[in-house]
Every structure is written in structure tokens, then in C-alpha cells.
Amino acid sequence: MILVFGGNGQLAKAFQFQLEKENKKFIALNRKQCDVTDYIQLKSAFETFRPKIVINASAYNLVDECEVNYFEGFKVNAFSVAHMTDLSKKFGSFFVHFSTDYVFDGSKCGLYCENDSPNPLNEYGKSKLLGEKFLLQSQSECLILRTSWVYGNSKNNFISKLMGWCKNNEYLKIAYNEFSVPTSAYDIAYYSLIAINKGLSGVYHLVNSGFCSRFEWAKLTLSLLGINKFLYPVDRSIFNLKANRPFFSAMSNELFCRNLNVEIRDWQNALIDFLQNYYEK
Numbered sequence: 553m554i555l556v557f558g559g560n561g562q563l564a565k566a567f568q569f570q571l572e573k574e575n576k577k578f579i580a581l582n583r584k585q586c587d588v589t590d591y592i593q594l595k596s597a598f599e600t601f602r603p604k605i606v607i608n609a610s611a612y613n614l615v616d617e618c619e620v621n622y623f624e625g626f627k628v629n630a631f632s633v634a635h636m637t638d639l640s641k642k643f644g645s646f647f648v649h650f651s652t653d654y655v656f657d658g659s660k661c662g663l664y665c666e667n668d669s670p671n672p673l674n675e676y677g678k679s680k681l682l683g684e685k686f687l688l689q690s691q692s693e694c695l696i697l698r699t700s701w702v703y704g705n706s707k708n709n710f711i712s713k714l715m716g717w718c719k720n721n722e723y724l725k726i727a728y729n730e731f732s733v734p735t736s737a738y739d740i741a742y743y744s745l746i747a748i749n750k751g752l753s754g755v756y757h758l759v760n761s762g763f764c765s766r767f768e769w770a771k772l773t774l775s776l777l778g779i780n781k782f783l784y785p786v787d788r789s790i791f792n793l794k795a796n797r798p799f800f801s802a803m804s805n806e807l808f809c810r811n812l813n814v815e816i817r818d819w820q821n822a823l824i825d826f827l828q829n830y831y832e833k
């Protein structure tokens with residue numbers, strides 16, 4: 553039995569799609585069914601389902617909000633992870649967890665590898681890094697997959713935000729100087745399950761291949777959707793957002809691919825596939 557936490561999230565939905573496709577036995581619990589910040593509810597979920605594998609797709613992902621509500625961010629992204637780790641150990645479950653490119657400060661000249669030192673610039677990144685640390689310190693059987701700029705079916709990703717900006721503006725201002733790897737939630741789910749099946753453990757970077765700026769991502773998305781809007785490339789500092797974000801946080805998926813003997817398609821082809829086959833407007 554596979555148990556998924558954070559069942560209403562975009563990654564959790566992609567997992568449910570893939571698990572159904574592979575005929576796997578699973579249960580996905582949303583926040584109402586199990587609040588991961590509540591140890592009693594977590595324990596009861598472990599007791600009820602006795603999962604062989606736990607996939608934690610829950611998170612506090614509002615990066616700007618997290619600067620203010622950092623207590624909530626740390627509760628979900630770090631302390632709940634410690635509790636899930638503890639319960640996974642007790643119940644003999646293999647724990648799969650997700651982390652972010654925002655654990656890095658973006659000052660490296662090149663793609664980030666697993667052995668590069670994290671140095672998060674914002675509270676969200678700090679809370680995610682603490683979650684990683686709790687998990688690694690426990691020396692339990694686990695897999696931590698760091699990913700970036702995730703999109704799936706959700707109202708809270710860059711593509712959905714882009715659609716909102718399109719509705720309300722004659723032209724769009726898009727940052728040309730922020731780089732990472734847009735990554736399809738469907739690709740993450742697909743490759744995570746391969747990794748789980750092959751018994752991969754430790755920390756790995758799981759992203760689509762290549763990298764781009766927010767501007768390039770927006771441009772390709774609108775052109776694939778046939779939306780004709782003028783995109784004005786701007787310096788990201790004009791947005792005055794609460795959270796500081798890394799300038800270049802693109803990660804390399806080389807270690808993940810080498811260990812599993814797989815190739816992961818580039819972000820452009822993943823985006824085409826998503827918009828054609830999965831995107832719910």
C-alpha cells in the first residue's frame with residue numbers, strides 16, 4: 553500500500569494519475585482527511601493503512617507568504633516531516649519526500665549538483681532545508697527528490713499565474729533574469745515511481761533537462777497556447793516581492809539519470825506534452 557499526503561496538490565494529483573495507470577494500490581489523503589501538522593492524525597493514518605511506501609506531497613508553498621507566516625511554513629515543511637520520518641521508522645515504511653531548488657542561493661556559475669552546499673535565501677527555502685535535515689539525521693530509509701518550478705493542474709503555479717495576468721493586462725511584464733528548470737508534475741511522478749521501484753535512496757535532483765528564464769518559459773507557454781500577448785522583458789527587482797529568490801537555481805538531473813539508467817526529456821518537450829494532454833483550463 554502506498555500512502556500519499558497532501559492529496560489535493562498538483563504533484564499529488566499527478567501521482568494519483570500515474571499510480572492508477574500502473575494499477576498500484578494507493579490511498580491519497582488531502583488536508584481535511586489528514587492534517588500533517590497534527591501528530592495524532594498522522595499516527596492514525598499510519599495505523600489504518602500500514603503503508604509500505606509513504607509519499608509526502610504536502611507542503612506550504614506560498615513563497616512570499618512564508619516570509620510572514622514562517623511559523624506555518626516551518627510547521628508543514630519541517631516539523632511535520634520530522635513526525636512523518638518518525639512514524640515511517642516505527643511502521644517500517646519507505647519515506648519519499650520532495651524538496652526545492654530554493655535551498656540554493658543561486659550564486660553558482662552552473663547547474664547545481666547534489667553535493668553543492670545549500671544556502672537558502674528565503675524562509676520557504678530554509679523550512680524545506682530543515683525538513684531535509686530532519687529526514688537525513690534520522691538515518692531512516694528515505695528518498696529526497698529536489699525539484700523546481702513545478703507545474704501541473706493547480707491554481708498556484710507560474711502557468712496559472714501567467715493565465716491570470718493575461719486576463720487582466722494588455723501586455724505582460726516578465727522577468728528575464730531569473731533562471732531554473734520548469735518541471736512537469738507528471739514527469740516527476742513517473743520518474744519517482746521508477747526510482748522507488750528500483751530502491752533508490754538518498755538525495756537526488758529530479759527536474760526536466762535544460763533550463764530557462766521566466767521570460768523564455770512564459771513566451772513558449774503563450775505561443776503553444778496560441779495566446780497573442782506582448783511580453784515585455786523586465787528586471788525581476790521591479791516586482792518588489794516579499795521573498796528573495798535565487799538568480800540561477802537550475803539543477804542537474806545527471807546523477808538521478810545515471811543511477812537509474814534513464815533519460816529525462818527537456819523542459820520544452822515536457823511543456824508541450826502537458827499543455828496538449830493534461831492541462832485543465
Ligand SMILES: NC(=O)C1=CN([C@@H]2O[C@H](COP(=O)(O)OP(=O)(O)OC[C@H]3O[C@@H](n4cnc5c(N)ncnc54)[C@H](OP(=O)(O)O)[C@@H]3O)[C@@H](O)[C@H]2O)C=CC1
Pocket residue numbers: 557558559560561562563564582583584586587588589608609610611612613628649650651652653680698699700701702703706708709
Ligand atoms: N510548486 C513548485 O514549484 C515546487 C514544489 N516543490 C515541492 O514539491 C512538493 C509538492 O508541491 P506541489 O504539488 O507543487 O504543491 P501544491 O501547493 O500544489 O500542493 C501542496 C499540498 O499540500 C497540502 N497541504 C498544505 N498544508 C497541509 C497540511 N497541514 N496537511 C496536509 N496537507 C497540507 C495543500 O493542501 P490544500 O490544497 O488544502 O492547500 C496542497 O494540496 C512539495 O514538497 C513542494 O515543496 C519543489 C520545488 C518546486
Ligand SMILES: Cc1cn([C@H]2C[C@H](O)[C@@H](COP(=O)(O)OP(=O)(O)O[C@H]3O[C@@H](C)C(=O)[C@@H](O)[C@H]3O)O2)c(=O)[nH]c1=O
Pocket residue numbers: 613614615652653654699700701702708709710713717725726727730766788791793797
Ligand atoms: C508578478 C510577476 C512575477 N514575475 C516573476 C518574477 C517572480 O520571481 C516569479 C514568481 O513566480 P511564482 O510566484 O510562480 O514563483 P515561486 O512561487 O517563487 O515559485 C517557486 O515555488 C516554490 C514552491 C519552489 O519550490 C520553486 O521551485 C519555485 O517554483 O514570477 C513575472 O515575471 N511577472 C509578474 O508580473
